[in-house]
Every structure is written in structure tokens, then in C-alpha cells.
Amino acid sequence: MKQLFVALALMAGLGAGFQDEKVPGLIAEFYSIGEGMEDFPTVDPERKPTLRRLDKQVNYESTPQAFAGTTLTDHFYARWTGFLKVPKDGKYTFFTESDDGSRLWIDDKQVVDNGGLHAMEEKSGEIELKAGDVPIKIDVFENEGEAGCKVSWEADGLPKEVIPEKAFLHRKDKDLDK
Template identity: 55%
Template sequence: MRPEAEGSEGRRRPCFHPLGCCHQPCVRRQGCNLRHGKSGGQRLGGGADMRGLKLFFLAVVFGGVGLMAAELAPGLKCEVFGFDGAIEDWPTVPADKAPTVTKVDVQVNFESTEDAWPGTQLTDQFYIRWTGVIKIEKDAKYTFYTESDDGSRVFIDGKCVVDNGGLHGMEEKAGDPVELKAGEHEIKIEFFENGGGAGCKFLWEAEGITKDAVPAKVLFHKK
């Protein structure tokens, strides 16, 4: 059956858009954005619409990825809390207690010192919480360590993977090996200092990775 031709009265000619955006007949002379061939077929005008649609799709997909990447910045967020009196175990930090100092540390790799903790005026009775993301480059079994004076511990994705608590000098302790998939994992490192020297190091080891301080290139925090 031949398609219905448009007469002088401007009769409607069926025009169904391939993208499903229009299911109503339209009149060509009233600005339909499809070109009508002599045989009654329709196609998008000049290819410009399809190019625009592709660009829009790419902007949505890759723009979204860019926004997600932009939410992370280098280093771990570091919150330091000063306390009055001795700290002999993990202190309870009230939810409304403001940090004495907030900063960003690109690594947790601090030698023991009796001077003020870097970036603060605190020498004794303080607690530090580092939070952020560790980016794992490949699926593997990782062993994490802390070396600290006094206590320290590490959580990855909410699970404690190293517990080096208690009062002691600069002492290293390893956690059990943990399987991690490539990608981003939430991380929290805690440390407290009672008196005397203070230091804290965060290390790792895996197949192809020699035991060493966890490098800055894999540690990030959310903006």
C-alpha cells in the first residue's frame, strides 16, 4: 500500500520516530524534525541529531566518571584529639568532641619522637584517626603491619586487619593476610600516645610488593 500523500489541506502523514520519542502523527510542514523520503520512509535530519545524541550520551557516562574521580584527593584525612590525663587503652571520643588539629597526611610513616607530633603542639596524651580510601591495583592477598609507640590498629572495609594495641615502645605487629579485590576500599587507622616517645608507621606486603610503608600513590580521602 502506497503511503498517504500530503494534500493541499495539510493532511497528516504518519511519522513515527525511531527513538520512540513521538508516537503521534505529525505534519511535515509544521516542523517535523524527520526527513520524509518520497517512499514515505523517515530518517533523522542530516545526521546532526544522531551526532548530538551520541555526544550527550558520552557526556553523561564519562562526565559521571569524572565527577566520581573528582571526589577523591591525595592523602588520608588526619584528625588529632588531645586529652587530659593518661591514655592506657583506646579512648572513647565523644561524637561532639572537635579535633584539636585536622590535616591531611600523604602517608602514615612517622618515626618515634619525643618532640611535638608533626603539625601539632602535642607531645603526650593524644589520639589520632586517619580515614580515607586505599586503592588496590590488583586482586591479591595482602599483609598489613603497624609499627607504633604506643597503640595502633587498622580497619579495611570495617574489618580490623591489624591490632597493635596497648602501651609499649616502637613495636611492629602484623595482621593476618587478607584477600582484597582491585579497586577502592575504605580504610581507618587509629593511634594513641600516652607518654614518652610517639611514632606510627603503616606498612604492607604482597606478591610483587616488598614489605615497605604503604605509598602515598594509593592513599586518598573524600573531599
């Protein structure tokens, strides 16, 4: 009996270890919505994404064709989740430039609101951050026409740039990280 407990405790420990480990990239989830939208759709949390993959950054120029290596052209929703590596304490400005609407959250606080129907358009927001890893979420929806999404940051001593690959992490995923 004691051996069984030890085995279970070990398995639980290993499971947690795998999940806790952070590795480069963001988890990207794409949903085909199948009808026109004027703002962010509500996606059933139980619904499986049309496509789930890892993305190194969010840096997609506007295109009238399929978006970012997917087969989705119109009427879709995409979400990127993971962690942002904040290099040092300070005030950060985040920017999303998107077609159509996009939003950005840090640690469940919405920092950028760039919603609604529009061509490539940039909006920004500011937040005070401490050095370390903070949860980040970005989402975008595409109604019709062109679609694109680029996410940048800027801070004291950090000129505005598309957030680089090295700043994104996600918790190791059993399907995406083998």
C-alpha cells in the first residue's frame, strides 16, 4: 500500500513538473466562426479550436488571403496565450495593430482595447510591471476583407519593437510540446 502511495505521489510530482516548465512561444488557438461579426465573438470554453499551434511572436501583416499560415480567410477568431518575460521594473506601453479588432491583457487586466471593425489600425495602453514572467493574452477577430495582427511594446530604454520571440513563454503543453 505504501508503495502505491509513493508511486502516485511520484506521478503527481512528475505531472506538475511537466506542466510547470515554461518553454518559448505562445499557444495560438484559431476558431472558425462561420458567420459575420462586428465585434469579438463569444467562444464556448468547451469548444475545440479549429487549429491549435505554437507561435514565436504575433507579427502578421495584413493579407486578403489565408491568415498566418492557416486556411482561415474570413469570419474567424484567434487567441494567443502564455507568459511575457518582463526584463525590468517599469512602465510599459503595449500596442496592437490589427484588422479587424484586437485586445491585449496582462495578468487579466485589459491593457489595449482595439475592438470593432477596421482596417489595420494601432491602439496602445500602458501598465506598470515588475521584472519576471506575467501571463499575457492577445486576441483578434476577422470579419471580412483583409486580416492582420502585430503586437509591439515600448519602455524606458526599450525602443518600440514587435515583441521579440525571446520575450514569450508558455507552460509546456502535452499536445504541442512532445
